[in-house]
Amino acid sequence: MHSIIRTIRSIYGDGPIPLHRPVFAGDEKARLIECIDSNFVSSAGELIAEFESQVARFTGTRHAVATVNGTAAIQVALRLAGVEPGDEVITQALTFVATANAVAYTGAEPVFADVDQDTLGLSPEALERFLAEAAEPASSSGSAPGPAGVINRRTGRRIAAVLPMHTFGHPARIEAIAEICQRYSLPLVEDAAEALGSWASNRHAGTIGRLGTLSFNGNKIITTGGGGMILTDDAELAARIKHLTTTAKRPHSYEFVHDELGYNYRMPNLNAALGVAQMARLPEMLAAKREVARRYAELFADRPETFITERPGTIANYWLNAVLVADRAERDAVLEATNAEGIMTRPIWELMTDLQMYRHCQHDGLAVSRWLQDRIVNLPSSVPDGWLEPQ
Numbered sequence: 001m002h003s004i005i006r007t008i009r010s011i012y013g014d015g016p017i018p019l020h021r022p023v024f025a026g027d028e029k030a031r032l033i034e035c036i037d038s039n040f041v042s043s044a045g046e047l048i049a050e051f052e053s054q055v056a057r058f059t060g061t062r063h064a065v066a067t068v069n070g071t072a073a074i075q076v077a078l079r080l081a082g083v084e085p086g087d088e089v090i091t092q093a094l095t096f097v098a099t100a101n102a103v104a105y106t107g108a109e110p111v112f113a114d115v116d117q118d119t120l121g122l123s124p125e126a127l128e129r130f131l132a133e134a135a136e137p138a139s140s141s142g143s144a145p146g147p148a149g150v151i152n153r154r155t156g157r158r159i160a161a162v163l164p165m166h167t168f169g170h171p172a173r174i175e176a177i178a179e180i181c182q183r184y185s186l187p188l189v190e191d192a193a194e195a196l197g198s199w200a201s202n203r204h205a206g207t208i209g210r211l212g213t214l215s216f217n218g219n220k221i222i223t224t225g226g227g228g229m230i231l232t233d234d235a236e237l238a239a240r241i242k243h244l245t246t247t248a249k250r251p252h253s254y255e256f257v258h259d260e261l262g263y264n265y266r267m268p269n270l271n272a273a274l275g276v277a278q279m280a281r282l283p284e285m286l287a288a289k290r291e292v293a294r295r296y297a298e299l300f301a302d303r304p305e306t307f308i309t310e311r312p313g314t315i316a317n318y319w320l321n322a323v324l325v326a327d328r329a330e331r332d333a334v335l336e337a338t339n340a341e342g343i344m345t346r347p348i349w350e351l352m353t354d355l356q357m358y359r360h361c362q363h364d365g366l367a368v369s370r371w372l373q374d375r376i377v378n379l380p381s382s383v384p385d386g387w388l389e390p391q
C-alpha cells in the first residue's frame with residue numbers, strides 16, 4: 001500500500017492530490033474579457049464558431065456543433081440518429097450515468113451489453129451476441145420500408161441505435177462495432193465525452209459513427225466550465241443539430257417562428273471563450289498526460305497491479321489513469337489508504353443496472369463489467385503543476 005502511495009507521490013509530490021483538475025495555462029482570462037467587452041456573452045457570438053472550427057479541425061470531422069453540455073449533446077445526437085420514444089438503444093452498463101440518462105431523455109430505453117476487459121468499452125462480441133439472439137430485421141416485421149434498426153423479438157420494440165463509450169479516453173473496439181452496426185442497419189452514435197485526443201485506426205474517437213459527442217465539463221481533458229459538442233461529417237445533420245439546439249427558430253431578423261419542438265441547448269459564447277483558449281494548449285496538454293501515463297506504466301511494471309494502457313493501433317488521451325487490483329477487498333483497501341492520505345482515487349462507476357432508474361432494463365449478464373467494477377481504481381491524472389508553461 002505504501003508503495004502505491006509512493007508511486008503516486010513520485011509524480012505529483014507532497015500535499016493533497018486531486019483526481020483531475022483543469023489547467024488554465026493559455027489566454028483564458030484575455031478571451032473572457034474580450035467576450036464580456038463584446039457584449040456577446042450568450043448564445044450568439046463569434047467565439048462559438050471559432051471553437052467549433054478548432055474542434056472540427058483537430059478531430060478531422062467536417063462539422064462540430066457546440067452544446068450546453070455533453071449530456072445534451074448525446075440526447076440530440078440520438079434523436080437525430082432517429083431514436084424515438086419507445087425505442088431501445090444498446091449501450092454499456094459500465095459508464096457515467098449521463099450516457100444512460102441521455103437515452104432515457106429521448107423516451108427510449110437503454111439496453112446494457114458487456115464491455116471488453118482491456119478497453120473498458122462496449123464489447124463487439126457482446127453486441128453481436130445480443131443482436132444475433134434478439135434481433136429481427138425491422139423490414140421483416142411487415143412494415144417495410146420502415147425506419148432503420150431492428151426489432152428486439154423479446155420485447156417487440158425497435159432497437160434504434162448503438163451507443164458505445166470510450167472509457168477514460170481508451171478507444172473501444174469501434175471499428176468492429178461499426179461493422180456490426182452496418183450489417184444490422186443500426187446507426188452508431190459514439191459517446192466520446194472522455195476521449196478528446198484519442199484515436200482508433202487514425203480516426204478521432206467520435207468521428208467513426210454517424211454522430212459523436214464530446215464533453216467540456218470541468219473534470220474533462222479541456223473545459224469550457226460546462227459544455228459539449230456534436231461531431232458529424234453530414235452537413236444536413238449538422239444543420240439539424242444547430243436548428244434543434246437553438247429552439248428550432250427559423251432564421252428571421254425579427255419574427256419568432258419555431259417549426260418544431262427544439263431545445264435551448266446552445267453553448268454560450270462566454271463558455272466558448274474558455275474553449276478557444278483551452279484548445280490552443282490541447283496538444284501540449286495531451287503530451288503531458290501521455291508522460292504521466294508513461295511514468296505510471298513504468299512504476300507499475302514491477303508491481304502486482306495492472307496499469308491500463310492503450311489498445312495496439314489506438315492512441316488514448318489517458319484522461320483518467322486506471323489500475324486493476326487483485327479483488328474488491330484490495331480495491332477498497334487502496335481507496336481507503338490513498339484517500340486518507342489526501343490522494344484522491346476512486347472506484348469506477350456503479351453499473352447502470354445497479355441504479356434504481358435502470359434496474360429493470362435488459363442486460364446480457366455483464367460478467368466482465370462486474371469483474372472490472374470490483375478491481376478498477378482511478379489514479380490522480382491531472383497535468384502536474386509546472387509541466388505546462390504559462391503562455
Ligand SMILES: *Cc1c(COP(=O)(O)O)cnc(C)c1O
Pocket residue numbers: 069070071072095096098099165191193194215216217226227228
Ligand atoms: C462527462 C461525461 C458525459 C456528459 O458530460 P456533461 O458535459 O457533464 O453533461 C457523458 N458521458 C460520459 C461518459 C462522461 O464522462
